[in-house]
Amino acid sequence: MLADELEKVLHCEIKREAPLSPLSTLGVGGRVECFLEPSRMEDFQAVFALRSREGFPLYILGGGSNAVFGDGLVPGVLLSTRRWNSSSWREAEDTVSVEVQAGHPLSSLVDEAARRGLGGLEFAIGIPGTVGGAVAGNAGAGGRSVGDLLTEVVTVEPEGALRRRGRGEFIYAYRSFPLAEEGRLFLSCTVALRPCPREAVEAELGRFRSARGIQPRGERSAGCTFKNPAGKSAGQLLDECGCKGMSVGDAVVSERHANFILNRGRASGADIVSLIKACQERVFERTKVWLEPEVKFLGFGRDAPVEFAREKDGPCAS
Numbered sequence: 275m276l277a278d279e280l281e282k283v284l285h286c287e288i289k290r291e292a293p294l295s296p297l298s299t300l301g302v303g304g305r306v307e308c309f310l311e312p313s314r315m316e317d318f319q320a321v322f323a324l325r326s327r328e329g330f331p332l333y334i335l336g337g338g339s340n341a342v343f344g345d346g347l348v349p350g351v352l353l354s355t356r357r358w359n360s361s362s363w364r365e366a367e368d369t370v371s372v373e374v375q376a377g378h379p380l381s382s383l384v385d386e387a388a389r390r391g392l393g394g395l396e397f398a399i400g401i402p403g404t405v406g407g408a409v410a411g412n413a414g415a416g417g418r419s420v421g422d423l424l425t426e427v428v429t430v431e432p433e434g435a436l437r438r439r440g441r442g443e444f445i446y447a448y449r450s451f452p453l454a455e456e457g458r459l460f461l462s463c464t465v466a467l468r469p470c471p472r473e474a475v476e477a478e479l480g481r482f483r484s485a486r487g488i489q490p491r492g493e494r495s496a497g498c499t500f501k502n503p504a505g506k507s508a509g510q511l512l513d514e515c516g517c518k519g520m521s522v523g524d525a526v527v528s529e530r531h532a533n534f535i536l537n538r539g540r541a542s543g544a545d546i547v548s549l550i551k552a553c554q555e556r557v558f559e560r561t562k563v564w565l566e567p568e569v570k571f572l573g574f575g576r577d578a579p580v581e582f583a584r585e586k587d588g589p590c591a592s
């Protein structure tokens with residue numbers, strides 16, 4: 275049994291058949307074979323080392339704010355960074371940097387930077403989830419993204435080794451960080467910020483906060499469903515194609531912002547995926563643009579929409 279193998283090498287509790295829906299902001303999914311929340315670096319490494327020998331499915335979870343979970347019993351391990359969350363601040367001549375562990379909430383980092391009178395992270399106000407999740411998806415808003423602020427990242431490599439990379443040794447793009455897509459875990463990163471008058475930081479925070487007014491509030495979602503295709507807004511394309519209000523079961527396209535899919539109550543992972551496919555098909559039929567999901571699918575195997583995106587001839591924007 276996988277749980278027994280994990281028990282031999284780990285210090286943390288192994289939760290068997292843990293329910294998935296409480297672990298994401300969207301609130302869908304079945305159960306996962308093993309759920310782990312390590313607080314020691316060696317446990318993260320040990321899981322990767324065991325996986326490279328045994329070959330079980332391994333999923334990484336931060337705050338679950340960009341995640342859609344599969345239904346039923348998902349085989350393998352869900353590895354949460356939530357308990358690996360400290361930060362340490364260092365002042366240099368004209369910058370202040372913070373080394374922050376993956377599970378640290380992004381919102382706390384934004385608040386702490388503002389409290390210290392540091393600029394650079396204001397765009398991230400209102401982005402839920404962890405710092406690790408933000409790096410993995412190169413989260414951003416208003417043309418700025420987390421990748422721009424990173425001076426160093428520390429990863430657990432696929433076979434369990436640790437690796438530290440400085441700027442110039444990693445690449446990122448719009449909502450994409452290939453080190454994560456290739457199966458590494460971001461353990462920590464260093465973010466560089468610049469001292470700024472408090473009023474200027476507050477003004478920037480206010481500007482980014484008000485830009486969020488168009489998003490649905492107090493609803494269960496995983497943020498924007500699709501990436502913006504080059505030069506276009508996914509939300510606008512979806513709206514123009516009449517996707518607002520489309521639904522499958524309790525999964526519905528928000529009337530307020532067409533790029534948000536909401537769980538009205540009892541949606542399943544399969545409902546969300548069917549609705550995503552229906553939106554992709556409709557937009558493709560009418561515009562010949564193939565929308566690539568921004569949300570991440572954990573526990574769907576070959577049904578993950580990234581697979582069927584590749585089947586299309588249409589452009590996959592990133």
Ligand SMILES: Cc1cc2nc3c(=O)[nH]c(=O)nc-3n(C[C@H](O)[C@H](O)[C@H](O)COP(=O)(O)OP(=O)(O)OC[C@H]3O[C@@H](n4cnc5c(N)ncnc54)[C@H](O)[C@@H]3O)c2cc1C
Binds near residue numbers: 299339401405408409
């Ligand atoms: C209301 C709302 C508003 C949002 N607004 C924005 C926005 O403005 N801009 C934006 O970019 N996003 C936005 N999002 C999406 C989401 O909040 C971000 O993508 C966020 O950065 C995800 O972080 P997380 O910790 O929740 O990641 P999770 O959802 O836990 O994981 C997302 C992906 O990252 C991987 N991952 C997580 N942690 C790590 C790690 N340490 N190492 C490697 N891989 C990891 C997971 O395996 C998964 O593939 C929004 C979401 C919601 C619900």
